[in-house]
Every structure is written in structure tokens, then in C-alpha cells.
Amino acid sequence: MGTEQNHTHAVQQGGLLLRAALLSVLLLGPQQGASDSDEGVLTEWEIWKLRNGISHDELDDLQRRAIWEENKRIIEDNNQGFLIGQRPFTMMMNKYGDLTRQEFQVLQGAMIDTQFVRRGKTASARKLRVNARKFDSWFVDYRKMGYVTEVKDQGYCGSCWAFSTTGAIEGQIFKKTGQLISLSEQNLVDCSRSYGTYGCSGAWMANAYDYVIKNGLMSTSSYPYTSVDTQPCYYDSRLAVAHIKDYRFIPKGDEQALADAVATVGPITVAIDADHSSFLFYSSGIYEEIMCNPNNLSHAVLLVGYGTEGGKDYWIIKNSWGSSWGEGGYMRIIRDGSNACGIASYALYPIL
Numbered sequence: 001m002g003t004e005q006n007h008t009h010a011v012q013q014g015g016l017l018l019r020a021a022l023l024s025v026l027l028l029g030p031q032q033g034a035s036d037s038d039e040g041v042l043t044e045w046e047i048w049k050l051r052n053g054i055s056h057d058e059l060d061d062l063q064r065r066a067i068w069e070e071n072k073r074i075i076e077d078n079n080q081g082f083l084i085g086q087r088p089f090t091m092m093m094n095k096y097g098d099l100t101r102q103e104f105q106v107l108q109g110a111m112i113d114t115q116f117v118r119r120g121k122t123a124s125a126r127k128l129r130v131n132a133r134k135f136d137s138w139f140v141d142y143r144k145m146g147y148v149t150e151v152k153d154q155g156y157c158g159s160c161w162a163f164s165t166t167g168a169i170e171g172q173i174f175k176k177t178g179q180l181i182s183l184s185e186q187n188l189v190d191c192s193r194s195y196g197t198y199g200c201s202g203a204w205m206a207n208a209y210d211y212v213i214k215n216g217l218m219s220t221s222s223y224p225y226t227s228v229d230t231q232p233c234y235y236d237s238r239l240a241v242a243h244i245k246d247y248r249f250i251p252k253g254d255e256q257a258l259a260d261a262v263a264t265v266g267p268i269t270v271a272i273d274a275d276h277s278s279f280l281f282y283s284s285g286i287y288e289e290i291m292c293n294p295n296n297l298s299h300a301v302l303l304v305g306y307g308t309e310g311g312k313d314y315w316i317i318k319n320s321w322g323s324s325w326g327e328g329g330y331m332r333i334i335r336d337g338s339n340a341c342g343i344a345s346y347a348l349y350p351i352l
Contacts, residue, residue: 045069052095064098071097074277082285088312088334089278089285094325096280104280105298117346120206123248125257132260141305141316142267143330147171148304149182151329153322155227157200160300162188163320164269165208167302169217169242169350171267176352183242184223191215191233199229205269205300209247209350216240243352250347253294255337258344259306267304270317271346272333274299279341282326286314287333294342303343306335315343 042050045065049055056064072093081087096104142148149170154160162185174180189199192211197203219241223234250258250268261268274280275298278289286309305316313335323329334340 044072048093048097052097054095054098067100068098071099071277071281075281078278078281089287090283091278091281092283094281096321099280101275101277105275117204119249119252120209120348121246121248122251123257123261123349125251125254125260128250128257128260128264131264135263137263139305139307140263141307142171143304143316143318146180147174147266148302148318149180151318151323152182152185152225152320154185154320157189157227157229158202159185159189159200159227159229160320161197161203161205161208162186164271164300164302165205165212166217167304167318168267168269168348169212169244171304172244172265172350172352173242175266181241182220184218184220184225186220186225187218187223187235188212189229190231191235200227201229204346205271206247206249206348209244209269209348212242212244212350213246217242244350246351247348248351250344250349252346253339253344255335255339255344258303258347259335261347261349262303262306265349267302267318268347268349269300270303270343271297271300272317272341272343273297274301274341279331282331284327285332286312287331289341292341294339294345297342297346301331303347304330307332312336315340317343 045068048068075091075093078087078089078091082090147170148167152163154163165188166183166185170181170183188197188208188211192203192208193199195211195214196207197211215235216237218235218239222236222239222241250261258268258270273289273292273294273296275296276289276291279287279299301320302318303315304318307314307316309332314332315335317331317333319325319329319331321329333343339345
């Protein structure tokens with residue numbers, strides 16, 4: 001009990017410190033904070049563009065600034081709510097600040113209509129439960145166990161499906177061999193269209209798995225990521241470093257089965273509803289979005305663990321938007337049995 005009390009105290013202290021830091025930022029304001037430097041004469045909009053290497057022509061600049069200012073207002077409203085304890089997570093302006101919701105949907109890159117999705121074989125929830133009981137794991141984090149490669153960045157290409165797929169296979173290769181090899185998302189983007197994928201326009205991950213079953217997959221080092229889908233396929237079977245035999249789906253919507261799979265199998269490929277400004281600009285904390293729709297699966301990510309903080313259970317997901325997004329490229333999302341944002345609606349894992 002003493003350890004749990006210490007942990008709870010530390011969590012509470014951390015929350016207070018985070019709120020205090022956020023309050024100082026809000027009170028100071030980014031313009032005043034930059035006033036001692038050359039950036040002080042620039043507007044926040046101009047500073048943001050410089051930091052992110054973004055430029056627009058004059059007419060487009062006015063439109064983009066209006067979008068950016070609206071996103072900034074949403075972020076500030078959320079953070080004010082966080083300060084008074086009404087919101088469980090913080091948000092922060094990032095490189096996507098001048099995107100509209102429609103452009104954001106293109107960026108995500110998973111297929112949204114789940115009505116006609118083809119599913120493969122489904123794992124037995126009972127077997128997963130029996131296996132998980134042997135571990136009795138209250139906390140799982142595969143980042144700390146060596147299963148997870150560095151956070152990657154899909155760029156302005158809707159290839160999240162490829163990153164979610166490679167991440168789960170990377171984890172299974174490490175589990176089997178002890179070697180962590182970064183696998184090539186570009187290999188999937190360029191070469192798997194005949195299996196029902198659409199490059200930078202999205203795909204369902206089972207189709208990507210089908211490609212790997214038949215062909216194998218090269219490493220990132222031998223087939224680097226370019227964030228475009230206009231080049232030919234350069235796949236060379238002699239350089240393939242990953243092969244899988246099959247894959248299994250988690251029973252749809254079953255969070256217990258999903259947790260059991262995470263605990264016993266490894267990182268899991270999942271799709272979620274990320275079609276919200278709160279997701280796009282998420283910064284830290286346990287994410288909860290009441291507008292999330294478990295049937296509107298708009299983005300693919302990698303589920304790498306779960307845990308509990310301050311009495312709240314959460315999932316840990318690895319995104320593919322670079323390490324400056326979220327908690328070092330990761331997000332904690334509420335795990336309360338309600339299938340938050342559809343995390344258990346389309347979940348699957350590879351079999352080596």
C-alpha cells in the first residue's frame with residue numbers, strides 16, 4: 001500500500017506541476033515570452049510558420065491564418081478547462097495548425113466506412129483470457145521491453161495503416177529473435193495496391209498483412225520512407241527481413257480480449273476515431289473525447305501497452321506523427337470498457 005500511496009502522491013504532484021507550468025505559459029503568452037529575442041517583433045502566426053518551415057502566398061496566408069487562429073482558440077479553451085480540472089488532458093499547437101478538418105482526414109489515411117470491411121480469422125477471447133491470467137499484468141509497456149522502434153513520421157501522406165502494420169510485425173520479430181528491426185512502410189505504400197491498399201489515400205491493415213504474407217517485407221534501411229505514393233515498387237525478395245504466416249482479429253469491441261492480447265501477444269494493430277481537433281492537438285494526459293464514434297475509424301495506430309494513473313485506466317498508443325506530437329509521439333487514451341474511440345473495433349495482430 002505504501003508504494004501505491006507514494007505513486008498516487010507523485011501523480012498528484014505531477015498534475016499540480018503541469019497545471020502550474022501551463023498557467024504560467026497562458027499568463028505570460030508566447031509573444032511576451034519571445035520579446036527578449038528577435039522573434040519578439042513577429043506575430044505568433046509568423047513565429048509558428050518559421051518554426052515549422054511553412055509559407056503561403058498572400059491570399060492563401062489569410063485563409064490559413066484564420067484556420068490557425070480557430071485551432072489556437074480550441075487549444076486554449078481546452079487548456080483553460082484543464083487548469084480548473086474539467087479536462088483530463090492538455091493540447092498544444094503543432095505543425096498541423098493550419099489544416100482544416102477535411103485536410104486532417106486525408107492526413108490520417110485509414111478508410112472511414114467500416115460497413116463493408118473484410119475481416120479475417122478471429123482469435124478466441126476465451127483462450128486469450130486463459131493465457132492472460134498466467135501473467136496477471138496490471139501494467140504493460142512494450143516500449144520498456146524493447147519491442148518498439150523509434151517514433152516515425154508519416155508526413156503529409158495518409159499512410160498510417162502502413163506504420164500500424166509494420167509496428168506490430170516489428171514487435172513479433174523482436175519477441176521471436178531478440179532483434180528490433182525497423183520495417184519499411186514505403187515497401188507497403190509502393191507495392192501492396194493489388195491487395196486493396198491505396199498508398200497515401202489510406203487502407204485497411206488486414207490488406208497490408210495479406211501483402212506481407214505473400215511477399216515479405218524489407219527493412220527501412222534498405223527501402224527508406226519518402227512520404228509519397230508516386231514512385232514504382234522497388235521490392236526485392238532477396239532483401240526481405242520480415243515474413244508472417246497469418247494474422248488474427250480481436251473479437252470486435254471486446255476490450256478485455258484486447259487487453260489480454262496486449263498482455264500475451266505484444267503490440268497490436270488498431271484503428272481509432274481520430275477525427276477531432278482534440279486528437280490532432282493532443283499534448284499530454286489521458287485522452288477522452290465524448291464525440292468519439294467507435295464506428296468512425298479514421299486513423300491507424302499501434303497499441304503498445306496499458307496502465308493506470310490516478311484511478312483511471314488507459315491504453316498506450318504509438319502514433320506516426322513524429323516525436324513532437326503528444327507524449328513523445330505517444331498518447332494515453334481512456335480504457336473504461338466503453339470501446340473509447342473504437343480502439344477495439346478493428347484490432348489485429350500478425351502470426352510469424
